[in-house]
Amino acid sequence: MTAPDTMTTPPTGPHAPDRKPLSVPYITAWSGETRRKTAIVPNRTRTGITFADGENVQDRDGHGVLWTSRGLAPGKGVPMFGYVHPQRQRRCMRRRLCQVCGGPADQTADGTLWLLDTAGIEEPFPQAVERTVQPPVCRRCAVETPPLCPALRRGHAVVRVRRHAIVGVYGHLYRRCRSTGQVVSDRQEYVDYGDPTLRWVLAGQLFAHISGISLVSEDETTHWREQAEPIATKGAASARQRREGPALIQVNE
Numbered sequence: 601m602t603a604p605d606t607m608t609t610p611p612t613g614p615h616a617p618d619r620k621p622l623s624v625p626y627i628t629a630w631s632g633e634t635r636r637k638t639a640i641v642p643n644r645t646r647t648g649i650t651f652a653d654g655e656n657v658q659d660r661d662g663h664g665v666l667w668t669s670r671g672l673a674p675g676k677g678v679p680m681f682g683y684v685h686p687q688r689q690r691r692c693m694r695r696r697l698c699q700v701c702g703g704p705a706d707q708t709a710d711g712t713l714w715l716l717d718t719a720g721i722e723e724p725f726p727q728a729v730e731r732t733v734q735p736p737v738c739r740r741c742a743v744e745t746p747p748l749c750p751a752l753r754r755g756h757a758v759v760r761v762r763r764h765a766i767v768g769v770y771g772h773l774y775r776r777c778r779s780t781g782q783v784v785s786d787r788q789e790y791v792d793y794g795d796p797t798l799r800w801v802l803a804g805q806l807f808a809h810i811s812g813i814s815l816v817s818e819d820e821t822t823h824w825r826e827q828a829e830p831i832a833t834k835g836a837a838s839a840r841q842r843r844e845g846p847a848l849i850q851v852n853e
């Protein structure tokens with residue numbers, strides 16, 4: 601049931617001629633991608649969590665972390681804006697793929713391109729942002745996505761990131777209930793690799809520490825915008841996305 605994290609790269613890179621419109625971000629989950637609904641239970645030694653119906657080899661990553669999963673069927677059903685597909689988010693973070701189109705993220709000597717949500721950040725940017733579950737982006741998506749995403753319209757920054765290290769997972773942190781002996785989760789947390797509580801997390805996304813951040817100039821993004829196709833050609837799907845809400849800024853399940 602758990603799909604491998606080894607999908608072939610779709611022909612939707614930033615410069616591919618058949619590149620798809622931005623109506624649904626690559627990491628967005630679709631309703632046809634059924635989420636695994638197995639109960640979470642204590643493991644045999646009571647030192648962490650496991651699936652009630654047993655584990656497959658793909659259920660844990662190289663750090664021994666248990667992962668939630670969905671089927672892989674992008675385009676099936678309706679897009680679930682606000683929900684991240686765990687396998688695709690991992691793939692983008694590991695391979696530095698654009699979270700919106702799935703093509704290669706833009707990289708130069710100044711670093712990898714990132715589109716960061718800055719709404720509500722009062723400290724001077726970019727020093728305030730060091731931890732993120734957001735994968736990078738390509739140039740085109742960096743300039744075309746913000747007008748389509750309500751969260752990014754409230755505040756965003758296009759930045760270059762010199763150093764990017766995946767350091768842990770974001771997911772549901774479980775604890776044992778003393779009265780029932782079962783496990784419950786009432787919050788989601790960022791947990792670093794090496795943290796003992798990692799055994800109690802059902803991971804949904806990778807998170808990275810980013811540093812060496814510099815803002816991309818407006819002159820440069822304006823130039824990219826001029827090179828991109830007009831958004832008006834992308835049709836009704838984009839208009840529907842503007843009405844329906846968050847597209848790029850998403851949550852874990």
Ligand SMILES: [Zn+2]
Nearest residue numbers: 698701738741
């Ligand atoms: Zn892109």
